Amino acid sequence: MTDILAKIKDYKLADVAARKIALPLAEAEALARAASPVRGFAAALAGASREGYGLIAEIKKASPSKGLIRADFDPAALAQAYAQGGATCLSVLTDAPSFQGDDSYLVAARDACALPALRKDFLYDPWQVAESRALGADCILIIMASVSDAQAQELEQAAIDWQMDVLIEVHDQAELDRAVLLKSPLIGINNRNLKTFDVTLDTTRILSKRVPEDRQIVCESGLFTPEDLADMARYGARAFLIGESLMRQDDVAAATARLLANPSTGAMR
Numbered sequence: 001m002t003d004i005l006a007k008i009k010d011y012k013l014a015d016v017a018a019r020k021i022a023l024p025l026a027e028a029e030a031l032a033r034a035a036s037p038v039r040g041f042a043a044a045l046a047g048a049s050r051e052g053y054g055l056i057a058e059i060k061k062a063s064p065s066k067g068l069i070r071a072d073f074d075p076a077a078l079a080q081a082y083a084q085g086g087a088t089c090l091s092v093l094t095d096a097p098s099f100q101g102d103d104s105y106l107v108a109a110r111d112a113c114a115l116p117a118l119r120k121d122f123l124y125d126p127w128q129v130a131e132s133r134a135l136g137a138d139c140i141l142i143i144m145a146s147v148s149d150a151q152a153q154e155l156e157q158a159a160i161d162w163q164m165d166v167l168i169e170v171h172d173q174a175e176l177d178r179a180v181l182l183k184s185p186l187i188g189i190n191n192r193n194l195k196t197f198d199v200t201l202d203t204t205r206i207l208s209k210r211v212p213e214d215r216q217i218v219c220e221s222g223l224f225t226p227e228d229l230a231d232m233a234r235y236g237a238r239a240f241l242i243g244e245s246l247m248r249q250d251d252v253a254a255a256t257a258r259l260l261a262n263p264s265t266g267a268m269r
């Protein structure tokens, strides 16, 4: 457990406890059942990665490592720009204390386009999965560094029960060993060390070789240029989760299109 993850977990568990009182499980489930139908997140990524790159384009206002990233922040307009630029899926930060996110950003972004959306937040309780579906999310994130094996299984099963996809995030070999015991095909390799906030693409270079062939690698964090993507593609990563570098662009649609324009075809896996 890292310091930042421990800090986030502390306030998140308190927040979830309060939310569960305000919206009991039966009510959250009723809202989830009434939500707009699930858009296939993993299927969209698999399809896009076959010929080109799958891009999960992140709507991220601020972060613990970088502070404020984008002041001019309109989630609906950003979602439309990402869709126009050729993104495959959205990732929307909903955590407020660390990322200046908001649940309404997820709703607005997903409603503004046809892309499947990941709720990017810190999940510990199946109640949060129902809440995520109620907000329209098509996919949830499970951060192996932040949950036990039993919690990961419980969250994954809840997502499966809601027909949602799961992105399982790992940072090292031990987390990867635990992640592959789960069912979900999407393994996110996060290049950001959450203890130091250092980012190195070596994390993907090393761990990608140990991801089973039947899982799809999602290379996360610290990606800036088409050359970065081509480099990571050599290690079998054809799907990418990118936030900061796109969020800092004036013309988000054009920057997204540039990033995806000439996908590499070589892979070392």
Ligand SMILES: O=C(O)c1ccccc1NCC(=O)[C@H](O)[C@H](O)COP(=O)(O)O
Residues within 6 Å of the ligand: 004, 058, 060, 063, 064, 065, 066, 190, 192, 194, 197, 220, 221, 222, 223, 241, 242, 243, 244, 245
């Ligand atoms: O971004 C952070 O500073 C951060 C700190 C603590 C926990 C998670 C954090 N980021 C979440 C992410 O996974 C990234 O937002 C995502 O991979 C995109 O990364 P980037 O392209 O580098 O913005």
